[in-house]
Amino acid sequence: MSQPLNFKQELTCVFGQPISENPSQCMMEAAFKDKGLEWRYQSIEVAPENLEQAVGGLRAMGFRGANLTIPHKVEVIQYLDGVSEAAAMMGAVNTIVRKGDQLIGENTDGKGFVQSLKELSDPQGKKIVMFGAGGAARAIGVETALEGATEITIVNRSAERGEALVALLKEKTGVSASFVLWEGDYVVTDDVDVVINATSIGLFPDVDAVFPIDFSSLKPNMIVSDVIPNPPQTHLLREAAKVGCQTLDGLGMLVNQGVIGFQLWTGVDPDPKVMRAALEDVFGV
Numbered sequence: 001m002s003q004p005l006n007f008k009q010e011l012t013c014v015f016g017q018p019i020s021e022n023p024s025q026c027m028m029e030a031a032f033k034d035k036g037l038e039w040r041y042q043s044i045e046v047a048p049e050n051l052e053q054a055v056g057g058l059r060a061m062g063f064r065g066a067n068l069t070i071p072h073k074v075e076v077i078q079y080l081d082g083v084s085e086a087a088a089m090m091g092a093v094n095t096i097v098r099k100g101d102q103l104i105g106e107n108t109d110g111k112g113f114v115q116s117l118k119e120l121s122d123p124q125g126k127k128i129v130m131f132g133a134g135g136a137a138r139a140i141g142v143e144t145a146l147e148g149a150t151e152i153t154i155v156n157r158s159a160e161r162g163e164a165l166v167a168l169l170k171e172k173t174g175v176s177a178s179f180v181l182w183e184g185d186y187v188v189t190d191d192v193d194v195v196i197n198a199t200s201i202g203l204f205p206d207v208d209a210v211f212p213i214d215f216s217s218l219k220p221n222m223i224v225s226d227v228i229p230n231p232p233q234t235h236l237l238r239e240a241a242k243v244g245c246q247t248l249d250g251l252g253m254l255v256n257q258g259v260i261g262f263q264l265w266t267g268v269d270p271d272p273k274v275m276r277a278a279l280e281d282v283f284g285v
């Protein structure tokens with residue numbers, strides 16, 4: 001940075017991730033540079049017991065916003081001045097935005113996924129099968145339901161989390177949702193439009209993980225997507241492409257949630273291509 005930073009206006013931060021080679025930091029700083037913005041995105045690791053003080057520090061120092069990751073996404077809500085409707089439905093915040101002197105919680109993960117999906121097809125009227133019931137699945141489930149998906153089947157290894165997500169989706173969005181316990185290779189029915197992996201299967205270093213699905217049940221008219229950003233080409237996506245399915249990788253979701261955060265903080269539209277290139281560089285794609 002050639003010019004001194006104005007701390008009141010030019011800092012964003014991310015809580016909870018190791019500082020070195022943070023992909024989001026690389027992606028955001030590339031986008032700031034590309035748009036000629038003298039902003040910084042700092043990776044700051046915060047222990048759970050220090051979260052309240054960290055949010056206080058963010059307020060005191062005039063940070064424009066923050067991203068948060070596990071384990072802070074739920075706990076942070078009590079220290080904020082409000083949350084968006086979608087973040088309230090999910091009960092989780094991954095983005096903080098300063099609005100005047102208030103800190104408001106947003107959740108851009110599901111919106112980022114929907115943005116990626118819309119590049120291929122509108123979620124409106126779609127029948128979705130989603131593997132996983134954690135934070136990513138919750139965000140994607142809520143946002144696809146709000147966008148008009150007609151039916152969502154949650155397939156999860158543990159019944160408790162899967163059933164809890166189905167209950168949340170039905171209660172908060174009114175979508176038709178059901179739970180299937182994940183045992184053996186899951187068989188996708190012919191009427192499914194979109195298949196989503198929202199589990200951590202395939203995430204580095206577990207790059208050779210085999211995805212438990214009956215690949216012969218996939219059809220070329222289905223869209224198959226994966227939340228795993230690193231490596232972007234997972235076993236699920238490789239096999240789905242062989243069948244002829246259209247595929248969406250986790251880098252698209254990561255870029256799009258970043259685009260939304262960038263817009264919320266700066267009011268400027270970043271270039272998603274610059275952001276994706278920065279991530280590909282970090283992940284060595």
Ligand code: NDP
Nearest residue numbers: 132133134135136137157158161199200203227250253254
């Ligand atoms: P959580 O820990 O909240 O949830 C993990 C989910 O994966 C659970 O449903 C868990 O099942 C399931 N799971 C994990 N391992 C296995 C396995 N071996 N077999 C079957 N199911 C398994 O994590 P998140 O939801 O926060 O994150 C999930 C993934 O999404 C991560 O890899 C993360 O990197 C990615 N992600 C990507 C984003 C992007 O922008 N591309 C944004 C956010 C997350 P169970 O309930 O039975 O334990």
